[in-house]
Every structure is written in structure tokens, then in C-alpha cells.
Amino acid sequence: MPRGPFAAAVAAARARGELVVQPRMGFGDPAAMRAGLTAVARARATTAGTVTxxxxxxVGDQAAAVRALADGSPLNGYPIVAHPVEVTRWVLAAAQRYGMPVQVRHGSALxxxxxxALLRTGVDATEGGPVSYCLPYSRVPLRDAVDSWARCCAAYTRLRDVGVEPHLESFGGCLxxxxxxxxxxxxVTVLEGMFFRQHGLRSVSLSYAQQTCPEQDEEALAALRRLVDELLPELDSHIVLYTYMGVYPRTSEGALGLLGAAARLAVRGGAARLIVKTPAExxxxxxxxxxxxxxxHAARVAAAEPPxxxxxxxxxxxxxxxxxxxxxxxxxxxxxxxxxxxFERGHLDIPYCLHPDNAGQARGYITARGRLAWARAGRMPVRVDRAAGGRPAEMTSDGLLTALSYVATRYDQAAPPAVGPAESVPALPR
Structure with a gap:
């Protein structure tokens, strides 16, 4: 099975029994971005670099990105389209020096x-998807996003012309x-993987985001592995787990506890990569x-967790x-x-998603056991399980805020009193 540098590095780590840990890091200044990649490559862990x-x-506003670079305005990530190719290659050389693979992460529906820009610079790994980067994060019509992503997938396969196999990760397990x-x-992540295959990709990763209940998450990861084996058997693939993507604990101890739980889940659930969040989130x-x-921290916890x-x-x-x-x-x-x-017929329906192409009839809730269940399924072919904890009353604004803070509150309350400022993390000794 052909593999580019990113997929090959992940496969090699998996063969050694090591979890690849990866940050969500991006800086507008090329020197800062290069320094970030260098620090990640030198970390005491098996790492993949990120250029967010x-x-x-x-959103495709390249003129605004260029103006920000010209007047020194801060950016919340790296403007890969606005920077010259030579600059981006200089940034990436920091990772190449250490043999660390790099993935570009973006969040664009179109x-x-x-x-x-990826093709110009030769970056072999990125992520997203026609559903996962459209409905949660944009107002772009889903049909337009699907068409754009189809063209992007086909274009990305042109990396093979220079001997590089591209790798594409679905963000569908996060929504x-x-x-x-x-x-x-x-x-959704399996469907996006099938979409990628249809448009020429041969190396993919499928995602899942840590939720409210470790036992339920382990079952979900087992289901994902089984479906990948059944529906995408001919592809080079691996599973990537995201540390909880919702409201994050405010204490360092709570945040590190949640991150540690994600690392243990990644090992038990057979994930090859873990996307890491920090106590500053x-x-x-x-x-x-x-x-x-x-x-x-994530690497230490993962190394101590038996499969x-x-x-x-x-x-x-x-x-x-x-x-x-x-x-x-x-x-x-x-x-x-x-x-x-x-999505037009409501056969897929993302709870609490306000995009115009989402039916908006489905609702999820947290049961008394801490599991996620359907309160309403709309027109989806799923069952509302009364035994899961009974169908709750219609979600109020207060109830929604409580549910959104469920994980953060649980980990903050379980944490011992903080010694210093809640957001501080000790500097890494060198």
C-alpha cells in the first residue's frame, strides 16, 4: 500500500507500539511557526507537527490575510496562501530536519x-471534509462544499506525479x-472516507472526538474500526482521536485529567494518533x-496504559x-x-447545528449514566431508547448550558485545588 511521509511515520510509530501525539498549533509569523514545529519535533514524545x-x-479572504501581514496585525494561524512558497518551505524545513511529519489543518468549506498551496509546497497531509467543514463552521451550501471538496480531492492526487502519496483525514468524527x-x-467520518476514496485518495484517516463517557467512547472506536475494515478495506488508513472538543476545564488539573483520559482512551481504542489540547484552552x-x-503529558500517560x-x-x-x-x-x-x-431529507441531522441545510430536528442529551443518547431523532433511521434514561424534557437554554459544561465541570470538580493560576502550565525543562 503506498504511503507518503505523514502516513508512513504514523504507521511506523504504530508498529513500535507508540501513540503519535499532535498539537493544534498555528502562527501567522513564519519564524514563530518554524519555532513551533522545531519545539514539537524535539518534544519527549512521538509527534506529528501541525500548521493550522x-x-x-x-474563508477565502486572502486580501485580508495579505493586509494583516503587511501591517503586522496578529493572525490566529498560518496564512499559507498569502505567504510565498519559499517561505512555507523554509518553515517546513524545521520539521524535515528532525524527520517529523506535518499536517496542514484549516477548517474551510471551500x-x-x-x-x-499544498500542491505548490508539496505538503502531503491535510484534513477536513465536505460535511464536517461545512455544516458546523460555515453558511456555505452543502452542495457547493461537496463539489469543491470533490475537486480538491482529485487535485490532491496530483502529488503522485512527484512520487508522493497524499493523505487526507476526515474531521467527520468531531462535527x-x-x-x-x-x-x-x-x-459521518466513514462516509467522508468513502467520499475521499471515490475521488481518488488511497491514504486516509478517520476521526472520533472524545465525548462524555469513556465506556461509550471505547465502543464507538470499536464500531469505527469495524466499519473501516468492512467498507474501506483496500485503503491505507488509521484512526485519530481528538481530545474533547467542547467546553474545556478551567483548572490545569482538570484539563490535564481530561487530556490523560483521552490518552488512555486512544490506547484502549486502538487509535494511532491523538490530537492534544492544553490547559490554556x-x-x-x-x-x-x-x-x-x-x-x-499525553505521551507519558499513553505509554503507561496497557492495550x-x-x-x-x-x-x-x-x-x-x-x-x-x-x-x-x-x-x-x-x-x-x-x-x-x-441532509435534504433529514436522514442525517446534526443536533444543535444551525446551518440552513441541516434539518435541525435531532437532539442529543446526556443520560444519568453520563452517556450521550438521542432525545429526538427527527427523520434519521435511529431509535430513541427510553431505557437509556428516559426522554428528557425539551432542552432549555439553561439545560443546554449545563450540558455543554458537563465534562468541564466534572473534571474541574475532581481536580485537587490549584497551586497557582488555573491557566498556567510549568515551562518544559530543557
Missing amino acids: LDSYTR PEEIFA LGQLCPPSLLVA AHRIPTIEENVAALE ATTGVEDTGIYAEARALIEAVLDLGSDVGVGLVRA
């Missing part, structure tokens, strides 16, 4: 200019990051040092995800067309 793009680039029962997360953009400290030796309880996540996938595939042989039609 800025908001202007994500990413054609971004993919063109809004919270209050979405796992079956929908699993279904609840307060501000993390520094390079804070990112490195979080990476090393799972027993199976997980089957509460129906696999069957439900399979039903959602089949509902899309029944709408046409073209996966992109099926996705558009599925």
Missing part, C-alpha cells in the same frame, strides 16, 4: 486555494464537538511551551452507524450526492 491556518485563509451521539460521528491561545508540555485485552459492551453504536451509512448509500452510487440528499 488562520481564519481569513479558511478549500481550493488551500489545496493549490460540533459535543452533544452528538457517537453513531452519527462514526457514520479555556483561557487563550496556548504558547509553544504549553503545547509541548501537553504533548509530553485493552477484553472486548467492549455492544449497546448498538455499530448497528446504528451502519444504518445511517446505508441510508446515505441508498440515495445514490455517488457518495457526495447521497450526502446532499440525506
Whole structure:
């Protein structure tokens, strides 16, 4: 199976029994971005580097990115389209010096200019998807996003012309990051993987975001692995786990506890990569040092966690995800067309997502056991399980805020009293 540098590095780490840990790091200044990659490469962990793009680039406002660079305005990521190719290659050389793979992360529903920049610079790994970067993060019509991503996938395969196999990660296992029962997360990431394959990709990763219940998450990861084996068997693939994407604990101890739980889940669930968050997440953009400290913490916890030796309880996540996938595939042989039609008909419906192309009839809630369940399923082929804790009353604004803070509150309350400022992380000794 062909592999580019990114996928090959992840596969090599997996063969050694090591979890790859990766930050969500991006800086507008090339020197800062290069320094960040260097620090991540030198961390005491098996790492992958990240170049996260800025908001202007994500929405295609390249003129604003250029103006920001010209007047020295701060950016919340790296403007890969605005910087000359030579500058970006200089930035990436820091990672290449240490043999560390790098992935560009962006968040764009219409990413054609971004993919063109990837091709110019030779970056072999990026992420996103036609659903996962459209409905949660934009107002772009889903049909337009599907068409754009189809063109981007086809274009990205041109890296093979220079002997590089591109790698594309679906963000579908994250969606809004919270209050979405796992079956929908699993279904969307698999469907995006099938979409990537349809448009020429041979190396992919499928995502899942840590949710409210470790046991439920382990079952979801097992369901995801099974569906990948069944539906994408010919692809080079691996699983990537995201540390909780919702409201983050405000104390350092709570945040590190949550990150540690994600690292243990990654090992038990068979993930090859873990996307790491820092204790600064609840307060501000993390520094390079804070990112490195979080990476090393996750790596230490993962190294101490033995792989799972027993199976997980089957509460129906696999069957439900399979039903959602089949509902899309029944709408046409073209996966992109099926996705558009599925959202039009409410066969896929993301809870609490306000995008105009989302039906908005589905609702998730947290049961008394801390699991995510359907309160309302809309027109999706899933069952509202009264035994999961009973259908709750309609969600109020107060109830929604409480649910959104469920994980943060639990980990902050479990943490011992902080010694210093809640957002501080000790600098990494060198």
C-alpha cells in the first residue's frame, strides 16, 4: 500500500507500539511557526507537527490575510496562501530536519486555494471534509462544499506525479464537538472516507472526538474500526482521536485529567494518533511551551496504559452507524450526492447545528449514566431508547448550558485545588 511521509511515520510509530501525539498549533509569523514545529519535533514524545491556518485563509479572504501581514496585525494561524512558497518551505524545513511529519489543518468549506498551496509546497497531509467543514463552521451550501471538496480531492492526487502519496483525514468524527451521539460521528467520518476514496485518495484517516463517557467512547472506536475494515478495506488508513472538543476545564488539573483520559482512551481504542489540547484552552491561545508540555503529558500517560485485552459492551453504536451509512448509500452510487440528499431529507441531522441545510430536528442529551443518547431523532433511521434514561424534557437554554459544561465541570470538580493560576502550565525543562 503506498504511503507518503505523514502516513508512513504514523504507521511506523504504530508498529513500535507508540501513540503519535499532535498539537493544534498555528502562527501567522513564519519564524514563530518554524519555532513551533522545531519545539514539537524535539518534544519527549512521538509527534506529528501541525500548521493550522488562520481564519481569513479558511474563508477565502486572502486580501485580508495579505493586509494583516503587511501591517503586522496578529493572525490566529498560518496564512499559507498569502505567504510565498519559499517561505512555507523554509518553515517546513524545521520539521524535515528532525524527520517529523506535518499536517496542514484549516477548517474551510471551500478549500481550493488551500489545496493549490499544498500542491505548490508539496505538503502531503491535510484534513477536513465536505460535511464536517461545512455544516458546523460555515453558511456555505452543502452542495457547493461537496463539489469543491470533490475537486480538491482529485487535485490532491496530483502529488503522485512527484512520487508522493497524499493523505487526507476526515474531521467527520468531531462535527460540533459535543452533544452528538457517537453513531452519527462514526457514520459521518466513514462516509467522508468513502467520499475521499471515490475521488481518488488511497491514504486516509478517520476521526472520533472524545465525548462524555469513556465506556461509550471505547465502543464507538470499536464500531469505527469495524466499519473501516468492512467498507474501506483496500485503503491505507488509521484512526485519530481528538481530545474533547467542547467546553474545556478551567483548572490545569482538570484539563490535564481530561487530556490523560483521552490518552488512555486512544490506547484502549486502538487509535494511532491523538490530537492534544492544553490547559490554556479555556483561557487563550496556548504558547509553544504549553503545547509541548501537553504533548509530553499525553505521551507519558499513553505509554503507561496497557492495550485493552477484553472486548467492549455492544449497546448498538455499530448497528446504528451502519444504518445511517446505508441510508446515505441508498440515495445514490455517488457518495457526495447521497450526502446532499440525506441532509435534504433529514436522514442525517446534526443536533444543535444551525446551518440552513441541516434539518435541525435531532437532539442529543446526556443520560444519568453520563452517556450521550438521542432525545429526538427527527427523520434519521435511529431509535430513541427510553431505557437509556428516559426522554428528557425539551432542552432549555439553561439545560443546554449545563450540558455543554458537563465534562468541564466534572473534571474541574475532581481536580485537587490549584497551586497557582488555573491557566498556567510549568515551562518544559530543557
